[in-house]
Amino acid sequence: MNANPSFGAVPTRPGRLLVIDDNKVMRLLLARGLEQQGHSVAMAENGRRGLEMLRAEPFDLVLLDIQMPETPALACGASVDGYQVLECVTSDRALRDIPVIITSSLDEMDRVARCISMGAEDYMTKPLNPILLRARINASLEKKRLRDQQKELIRKFASSEVADDLLAKGFSLGGQTIQATVLFSDIRSFSTITESQPASDTIELLNNYYSLMFEAINEHGGMVNQMLGDGIMALFGIPAPLENPAQSAVYAALEMIEMVDLFDQQQAASVERRSALALGSPPGR
Amino acid sequence: MSETLIDPEAWEIMKSMTEPAFLVELIDTYLSDSPDLIEQMRAGLAAGDIECVRRAAHSLKSNSASFGATRLAGVARELEMIAKSGTLEGTGPKLAAIEVEYAQLLPVLVELKNEC
Numbered sequence: 001m002n003a004n005p006s007f008g009a010v011p012t013r014p015g016r017l018l019v020i021d022d023n024k025v026m027r028l029l030l031a032r033g034l035e036q037q038g039h040s041v042a043m044a045e046n047g048r049r050g051l052e053m054l055r056a057e058p059f060d061l062v063l064l065d066i067q068m069p070e071t072p073a074l075a076c077g078a079s080v081d082g083y084q085v086l087e088c089v090t091s092d093r094a095l096r097d098i099p100v101i102i103t104s105s106l107d108e109m110d111r112v113a114r115c116i117s118m119g120a121e122d123y124m125t126k127p128l129n130p131i132l133l134r135a136r137i138n139a140s141l142e143k144k145r146l147r148d149q150q151k152e153l154i155r156k157f158a159s160s161e162v163a164d165d166l167l168a169k170g171f172s173l174g175g176q177t178i179q180a181t182v183l184f185s186d187i188r189s190f191s192t193i194t195e196s197q198p199a200s201d202t203i204e205l206l207n208n209y210y211s212l213m214f215e216a217i218n219e220h221g222g223m224v225n226q227m228l229g230d231g232i233m234a235l236f237g238i239p240a241p242l243e244n245p246a247q248s249a250v251y252a253a254l255e256m257i258e259m260v261d262l263f264d265q266q267q268a269a270s271v272e273r274r275s276a277l278a279l280g281s282p283p284g285r
Numbered sequence: 286m287s288e289t290l291i292d293p294e295a296w297e298i299m300k301s302m303t304e305p306a307f308l309v310e311l312i313d314t315y316l317s318d319s320p321d322l323i324e325q326m327r328a329g330l331a332a333g334d335i336e337c338v339r340r341a342a343h344s345l346k347s348n349s350a351s352f353g354a355t356r357l358a359g360v361a362r363e364l365e366m367i368a369k370s371g372t373l374e375g376t377g378p379k380l381a382a383i384e385v386e387y388a389q390l391l392p393v394l395v396e397l398k399n400e401c
Contacts, residue, residue, distance in 0.1 A: 023318075023344045023347060023348065024314050024318055025311060025314050025315050025318060025347075025348040025351060026347060026348065026351070028307075028310065028311055028314060029302075029303075029311060029351055032302070032303055032307050033302055033303075036302070036303075067340065067343055067344075105343070105346070105347060107362070107365070107366070107369075126347050126350070126351070127295070127347070127350045127351045130298070130301075130302055
């Protein structure tokens with residue numbers, strides 16, 4: 001039977017991959033297979049070298065052999081073992097967004113389970129099936145791209161401090177009592193303005209307006225939580241705590257008014273601080 | 286388990302995945318690494334180093350399976366499993382069987398390489 005997998009097909013979007021395996025035959029085979037799928041591949045012959053390479057240049061994905069020795073044992077050679085590489089990657093802020101796919105044999109499902117619980121993205125069993133390899137690599141790369149986009153989005157809407165916190169702790173739902181302040185703002189007679197000019201002008205106005213407002217809000221530790229047309233809802237003290245959220249919100253509001261005054265010199269729009277309120281927020285549950 | 290030294294289906298997959306020049310490099314690597322792995326097993330067995338025997342058997346198993354050398358991969362796996370259970374008891378005959386299998390496989394791989 002002649003299985004003829006489409007190994008040479010070009011992926012939708014190629015990535016920069018690192019293969020860490022102390023076994024040269026496996027390393028060559030895997031690297032070549034991935035290259036034929038259109039990816040750019042680097043190889044490391046042990047865990048220590050792999051970590052050095054990860055820290056030296058950006059990678060989109062790592063394929064890690066979990067069967068690498070830790071200590072010198074006769075001719076087996078010294079290196080950092082597979083678990084240690086995985087732990088280093090998942091605990092390092094600069095590296096933890098890189099998905100790690102474990103390569104192992106079918107006999108090692110206990111090891112694989114441990115790796116998944118340690119934060120590995122997926123696993124592949126050897127000998128590698130080219131079709132599965134292709135599917136899993138592409139799925140992992142796609143997931144990473146989505147996560148990167150999400151991060152980028154968070155950075156746009158949150159102060160860098162808040163973004164870091166969100167990315168470090170992840171998004172979570174749950175009961176929490178927080179002292180915080182909510183700020184609302186919108187442009188007075190926005191409907192009239194939109195009726196009086198082409199849509200493209202309104203979009204341009206909103207873009208400029210949002211840039212200025214976000215800057216003022218972020219400057220004071222706030223985070224834009226929602227936008228609806230010209231309306232902005234910003235949070236102070238959530239999710240990252242502030243010493244005095246109400247005061248920060250008021251300062252932000254004052255700066256927003258200043259920004260709008262400047263903005264008004266160019267735009268025929270006036271902004272009403274409908275409720276640039278400093279509320280001692282009720283405890284959320 | 287297949288009675289042939291090289292499982293034709295696995296070999297075809299391997300060929301479809303690679304071009305001839307790379308296949309030659311891969312076989313050369315296998316032929317160069319396998320004696321080292323067998324030597325590691327022998328030394329590990331003599332020194333009572335279970336982990337070294339297990340690892341070398343594991344590598345030989347994976348490499349051999351990639352080429353479709355299922356018989357050799359099978360014996361290497363048996364040796365790996367014994368070592369994994371924490372003993373070297375009964376591994377002597379397995380190692381001897383590995384050496385016999387490898388000696389038979391060697392000329393077949395060289396021939397396949399020359400056909401590339």
